[in-house]
Amino acid sequence: MAPKDSSSAPHLELGPESPLEVVTRFETEAVPFVAKANVPSIFGKYVVYGFLEKMTGKEHLAIVAGDIDARKRVNVRIHSECWTGDVLGSLKCDCRAQLESALRFVGEHGGIVLYLRQEGRGIGLLNKLKAYALQEQGFDTVEANHELGFADDLRTYESAVEMLRFFGIRKVRLLTNNPRKIHALEGAGIHVQREAHQLASNPYNLKYLKTKANKSGHMLDFKEDPKL
Numbered sequence: 429m430a431p432k433d434s435s436s437a438p439h440l441e442l443g444p445e446s447p448l449e450v451v452t453r454f455e456t457e458a459v460p461f462v463a464k465a466n467v468p469s470i471f472g473k474y475v476v477y478g479f480l481e482k483m484t485g486k487e488h489l490a491i492v493a494g495d496i497d498a499r500k501r502v503n504v505r506i507h508s509e510c511w512t513g514d515v516l517g518s519l520k521c522d523c524r525a526q527l528e529s530a531l532r533f534v535g536e537h538g539g540i541v542l543y544l545r546q547e548g549r550g551i552g553l554l555n556k557l558k559a560y561a562l563q564e565q566g567f568d569t570v571e572a573n574h575e576l577g578f579a580d581d582l583r584t585y586e587s588a589v590e591m592l593r594f595f596g597i598r599k600v601r602l603l604t605n606n607p608r609k610i611h612a613l614e615g616a617g618i619h620v621q622r623e624a625h626q627l628a629s630n631p632y633n634l635k636y637l638k639t640k641a642n643k644s645g646h647m648l649d650f651k652e653d654p655k656l
């Protein structure tokens with residue numbers, strides 16, 4: 429079956445696949461592709477593909493650099509929205525540093541940054557601010573979520589999987605320290621080779637990073653600065 433709007437489908441080198449898989453790729457109703465445009469940025473030149481998660485109305489983005497050859501392993505970063513980090517440059521987390529590093533990496537080597545609109549590990553920005561207020565009273569990231577009645581991490585990666593399928597991608601070099609992202613993709617049949625994605629810590633995010641490592645299973649290798 430032909431894509432609904434063949435002019436908007438990406439120009440990709442695709443590997444051999446069954447007609448069923450082709451249909452599946454273009455009939456992804458849950459998170460359909462909506463629009464794309466060139467976006468040159470201070471980090472590189474990208475084509476930004478927009479997708480709509482119909483169930484929630486969330487607008488997810490695939491920030492693509494270079495030509496994607498879906499027969500090969502593709503560099504991918506899955507980034508969850510963090511307004512405080514991404515926009516404000518907050519030092520309380522490592523999000524902005526990771527986003528910039530990933531954008532530069534794919535800008536140089538080719539690949540995709542999936543920008544998922546699941547702020548605050550899925551609790552939303554206002555609840556994240558409430559969690560930050562609790563953290564000022566001594567709670568760590570996980571305890572603050574629990575205090576507010578949320579689980580540790582509400583995020584899911586089905587939309588990321590659908591977006592990767594849109595591009596026909598089956599093998600990724602995933603820039604992450606988060607085992608949940610790896611399990612989510614592998615559970616969906618995508619082969620994952622992990623690329624560590626750890627940036628330098630600072631005095632404001634050290635506790636946050638240690639909580640990631642100690643409570644959320646993140647694969648972080650701390651070289652503690654004795655001055656911190």
Ligand SMILES: Nc1nc2c(ncn2[C@@H]2O[C@H](COP(=O)(O)OP(=O)(O)OP(=O)(O)O)[C@@H](O)[C@H]2O)c(=O)[nH]1
Nearest residue numbers: 507508509510521546547548549559569604605606
């Ligand atoms: N609830 C909550 N969310 C936070 C806090 N600090 C940062 N976040 C959110 O955590 C998410 C970080 O997502 P990612 O950049 O994908 O990072 P990650 O899940 O730690 O995994 P990797 O960076 O891939 O290893 C963003 O949605 C942030 O808004 C916090 O204190 N509480």
Ligand SMILES: [Zn+2]
Nearest residue numbers: 510513521523
């Ligand atoms: Zn952040």
